[in-house]
Amino acid sequence: MEKPELVIGLFGFGVVGEGLYHVLENSKTVNARIKQICIRNPEKERSLPPDFFTNEVSKVLEDKEINLFVELIDDPVEAYNIAKTVLQSGRRIVSGNKKMLAFHLPELIELQQKHQGTLLYEASACGSIPIIRNLEEYYDNDLMTSVTGILNGSSNFILTKLFKSGTDYAAALKEAQNLGFAESDPSADVDGFDALYKLVIIATHAIGTWVHPEKLFHTGIRNISRDDIRFAIEKGFKIKLIAKLVKLGKENFSLFVMPSLTSPENYVYNVEDEYNGVIIEGQYYDKQFMFGKGAGAYPTGSAVLSDITACEHAYSYEYKKIKYFRKLSYSEDLKLKIYLRYENLIDLSHFSFETISEKYTSLQYNFVIGEIWLSELVRLKNIILKLNVFLAFYEEEV
Ligand SMILES: NC(=O)c1ccc[n+]([C@@H]2O[C@H](COP(=O)([O-])OP(=O)(O)OC[C@H]3O[C@@H](n4cnc5c(N)ncnc54)[C@H](OP(=O)(O)O)[C@@H]3O)[C@@H](O)[C@H]2O)c1
Structure with a gap:
């Protein structure tokens, strides 16, 4: 019928x-x-x-x-x-x-x-990748331990250009905008806001807790330099803009968005151009990976079509985790190993590292690699935007 x-x-x-x-x-x-x-x-x-x-x-x-x-x-x-x-x-x-x-x-x-x-709102997170409906329906238990993803097609497109063809940042951004991947305000993409908003939506469906986006730490790729790219290549890494949800024990979880020095073993290492990729990790099933176009007219239009069809079949989100699961609390009690490239000592002085494992200084290029608390980064998030620094973390060592 x-x-x-x-x-x-x-x-x-x-x-x-x-x-x-x-x-x-x-x-x-x-x-x-x-x-x-x-x-x-x-x-x-x-x-x-x-x-x-x-x-x-x-x-x-x-x-x-x-x-x-x-x-x-x-x-x-x-x-x-x-x-x-x-x-x-x-x-x-x-x-x-x-x-x-x-x-x-x-x-x-x-x-x-x-x-x-x-x-x-399937189209609101990861374009054509059906992440929300999967989190709602398949991952409807408490086994999940983390969600890690490239959630912003435009910044991934820019990073791919920077690594593959050595294009400069401004030209790569312009190309992303011309192709319709970038949001009308580029800051939403390159400063990590867009990925952050998607992470908030994903977290609501992954664990059933909503966190106000303004509470969370995010930094993007706007300040990336040739030195950062050279550093990553020498170490065998690429730089990817990563959004991460990680459970901390049974009661808490953390969320953040940051560029990441990503090794070839990481599933998202080969996610290039405007593609998105999401790794879901859980007890008993290890890692699962979803990959697809994260932006653009037809991939996003397809996700909207899927929601339209779902409406035709009277589908709606049940929000089971909000209704029936024990509520987890957002926490900043997470130590991260980061790479911090800075120009002036005064910029560096804002950061209180717990430990420092590597330090390099020269006339043009300075960096520190060390451990820092997420709470410290949250405290600094508005200052970081005004500093001449670039931050990235070693995701696989979190
Ligand atoms: N682009 C992507 O790949 C992508 C992917 C996932 C999600 N999204 C989301 O999808 C939405 C649309 O993105 P888009 O890229 O299609 O944007 P867009 O190309 O800038 O188009 C925006 C449309 O909204 C209309 N509009 C803006 N303000 C309006 C208002 N107050 N009342 C009525 N119409 C209004 C504009 O009208 P005019 O035509 O008259 O200017 C235009 O047609 C955004 O929320 C975006 O975050 C986009």
Whole structure:
């Protein structure tokens, strides 16, 4: 028996919105059509007839024929208002907006439960890799010990260019933006915000605890230099921007985002270009690895299509770990071995290392390798952004 038609109100017709339109056009398995598309700028030239478009959010939200909303805009405040309005009236919405979700998940989960609405967001973490649904459904036990991933396609694309072809940082960033991998604000990608937001969403589904993104340590690749790349190559490493969730005993866990000196034994060593990769490690099953395109119109559009199909089958996240598992606490009690490249002694003086195993100084290039507490990095996170330093950790030695 054919399911009732899904009539979609789409918000956003940018990289992902337009990608979804084409993916949906070519899907024979879902009985869905886009009725109306809300965009910001009515003057922009579009590839569809004008009567599809409006710039009035309320016109779409109030359309009684629409029975599924898909939110793919790059404005987290408006995205939040849309999601809240839809959920308050017990309707269904699919979103790809990781920033909005990372900041508002607890409230949006509560609204779903209160009004029996549905919010799905597979596209918000790792593009085409079905990480959220797997964490929800397959990893529905407490065996998992860590989740480690390359979650940002754009910074991985830049790092690949820097290592493989020796392109300079600015040219590699421009290329990522031209290809539609980079967010409109590059800081979201290169300073680790985007990976952090995805990590917050992943942690909520992996262990059932949400942590406010502003509490967490993240640093990115903006300050990477030729010296850092040369250092990594001499040691046989690559540098990857890694997001990590690690359980600390039975009660606590840590989260952070940082570039990592990654050895060839690490599963993510060969994850290149705009691809993402996630390693899930657990008691009894050791390591499992998921790999795929983490950004771009069609890979992300495919993840949205999967959520649309899931809505057709009345699927919603159960949030089993939040409801039924013992709540773990976020902790910064984790010692990390890091590489710190600095220019001035005054910059170095901010960092209180527990131990130092290697130190190098010269006229142009200085670094320290040593152990430091995550709590210390969290304390320094706003200062680090202003210093001329580059930080990376030796992931396999954590
Ligand atoms: N790009 C990716 O690979 C990727 C991957 C995963 C998730 N995402 C997420 O998907 C979302 C969309 O990303 P994108 O790359 O497609 O962005 P984009 O290319 O910049 O497109 C954004 C779209 O949102 C519309 N828009 C912005 N503010 C609006 C508002 N207040 N009201 C109505 N429409 C508004 C824009 O309208 P105009 O066309 O008039 O400017 C545009 O059509 C973001 O949350 C992003 O984080 C993106």
